[in-house]
Structure formats: C-alpha cells, structure tokens
Amino acid sequence: MSFTPLTDNRPDDSSWPPMVWPLPPGVEARAGAVRLTPFTPADADELFEALDHDAVWAHVPGRFSDPRQLTDSITQRMDARGDVAWVVRLDEAVAGLEKDAVVGTTSFLDVVPASARLEIGWTAYTPAVWGTRVNPSAKLALLTVAFDQLGVGRVQLKTDVRNQRSQRAIAKLGARFEGVLRRYQPRVDGSMRDTVMFSITTEDWPAVSSGLQDRLSS
Template identity: 50%
Template sequence: MAPIDDLDRFEPVSDPRPNDVPWPELDWPIPARTELSGDVVCLTPADPASDAPDLFRQLDHDIVWAHLPFRATTIDEMSQMLAAWSESLDWHAWTVRLQRDHGDLPAGSIVGMTSYLGVNVRDARLEIGATLYTPEVWGTAVNPEAKWLLLRHAFETLQAGRVQLKTDTRNHRSQQAIARLGARYEGTLRRHYRRADGTVRDDVMFSIIAEDWPEVNERLISRLHAWK
C-alpha cells in the first residue's frame, strides 16, 4: 500500500509555452450576413423567422435531440430558441444548407444547424456546439465540411487561440466524430450539464488550439478530398 503522503501528492503540470507571447483578443462579433461556403454546404446566420420552419421539419426526430438538454417541439419554439441565441452576446447560430443535391434533398435545402457559443473575447476562445442534422446526412461530408468551415473561420478570421467541443459521455457517435476532426481529448467533466430528463451528464471535452490548427486543417482537407 502506498504511503499516505504519496497518495496526497499531485504532480504539477508543466507550462507547455514557457516563452509565450501576448495573444490578441477574439475578433468579435461576426459581421451581419457573413456566410461560410464550401463545396458541400453553406453556413448562413440562422434567421429565427425564415429558417425555423424548415429547421423544425428536418430536425423533428427523437434521435436528433437525444443527447441535448433542450428540444424545440414546435416551429414557434424553434423560432424562439434561435431568437434567444441571436440576442446573446456569446452565441452565433448558423443554418446549414446543401450546396448540391443529396438524395431527395435538392441544393439549397436546410439540413441542420450549428453554433459558436460560450464565446470569450478577452481569452480568445469559443466552443462549437448545438450541432444538429437531419439523419439523412449523417455519415456524409456535411458535418466534416461544416466543422472545417467553422474552424477555419475561428482560427484564421476571428483569431481564436482555442476552440473546444464537448459532448455527452453517452454519445459515443459524437465522441468519435469529434476525435476524427483531429481534436484532442482533454478529460471528462463529471456531473457537468443537466439533460432534458433532469439527469446530469458527464461532458467529454475536446479542444483544438491555434498551434494544432495547421495539422488539423491539412487533415480535414485531405479527408474532404476523399469524399469527392
């Protein structure tokens, strides 16, 4: 059995950037009508009035909302949710549209939404989350390209130093998807977030920092080319 002193001792974490230099604040807010366009999807600022009906219809599946602490159950609730996010200073919601036909979905169709959230201008960090897609585009290039567009804009335009992503410890599909982006697992925050049913979930935390971005960028570009 280990001595009590050894059990109580914590090995301090070393500074990975001992010769760090000042980092600029996040370039925020995002200008109105900013669009992020790729080959597969286009991200536009979520409009509570015009986007809510299609978003609700595409996302009205129990499996889509299974791991989130909220759910829009009507078009009005979807509109109210988007409106609340648009009024928040630390949130920017995006509507995801197809750039080309996919199955029965024509180009221009709304297939989901995603967000920048938890934005901290002073510390130059934000989170990518509140990401929901119709099951018809799961397992396609839609999510990888949307994430690449968001990450590229965060690091190359907004000057983010850190982008984090988190998911429910029960959501194994999401954990695998985040890891495939090249994000680094940082740990699990226990009893961190209340689910819609009142239980409290553990959050699995990932991040990409500015120093990681060049390698992650190359990795995502190669992955997207493989879809073509």
C-alpha cells in the same frame, strides 16, 4: 495521494490579441458540401422540419414543438448570451437531398473575446446526413472562420459521455481529447451528465485544416 504537477508546454508564449467580435456582417461559412449562414426567423420552418426526428434529440435537450418555439429559443440564446446560431444548407446533393436543402444547425457558443476562445456546439443534423460529408464540411467551414477570420486561439467542443457517436465524430475531426468534466450538467431526464471535452488550438489548426481538406477530397 501524490500528484505530479503539470509544466507549461508554452513557456515562451507571447501576447495574443483579443479576437475579432462580434461576427462581421454578411459572413458566410462555406466548405465541402455545405454553406452556413447566421439563423434568421425565415429559416425556422425548414430547420424545424429537418430536425423533427426522435433520433436527433436522443442526446440534445430542448426539442422544439413548432417553428415558432424554435425561433424564440434560438433568438433568445443569441440575444442573451451572444451566441451565433448557424443554419447548415447543402452546397451539393447529399444522401438523396437536393442542393440548398436545410439539413441542420450548429453554433458559436461561450464566446470570450478577451481570451480569444469560443465553442462550437449545439450541433444537430437531420439523420439522413449522419456519417456523410456534411459534418466535416461544416466544421471545416466554421473552424476556418474562427481561426482565419476571427483570430481565435482556442476552439472547444464537448459532448455527453453517453453520446459515443458524437465523441467519435469530434475526435475524427482532429480535435484533442482533454478530459471528462464529471457531473457537469443535467440531462432532460434530470440525470447528471458527464461531459467529454475536446479542443483545437491555433497550434493544431494547420494540421486539422489539412486533414479535413484531405478527408473531403478523398
């Protein structure tokens, strides 16, 4: 089988400094309908209640049985891997839920400061806010922190090939589809998941930011 090698589309690329990490104390991410703060054990009861729906866990592994297990799991992940789990709260009433209600979580994962990259993932919301302003608001808030405060050059987002709702949501953000990582990781049922990969780079960020702001103001 013949293959045409790819060429460098940034042949004059200059040196990129390491990103700012760890996350500076007191950072809050805010945009549109939401505000996000790093998870603390005090958030566990509200977050567990928001996520305690069968539909939330259809494509997300590791359903929690109670708030204590949620706290232990998130804290272990943050300590062992350096992830930052964010709690998503409403900054306005949405879908019958009041301002300040906890509606979900999302995370900075696989942070590599020397390469100035991270992943936004482990995202789950209460079904009441699916398809609303919540997800684009949260993504705009976190992408602004990543690119404008931390100085990343790349943010990646990935999802199960079976999770078509998530694929559409990521693409709608303006992220670029990069391909499919075949047989990438096991699902809860033991089957092997193909993972759909997207990314946003610093070159993409101005257009993505503008698009999300327009989307939230319409």
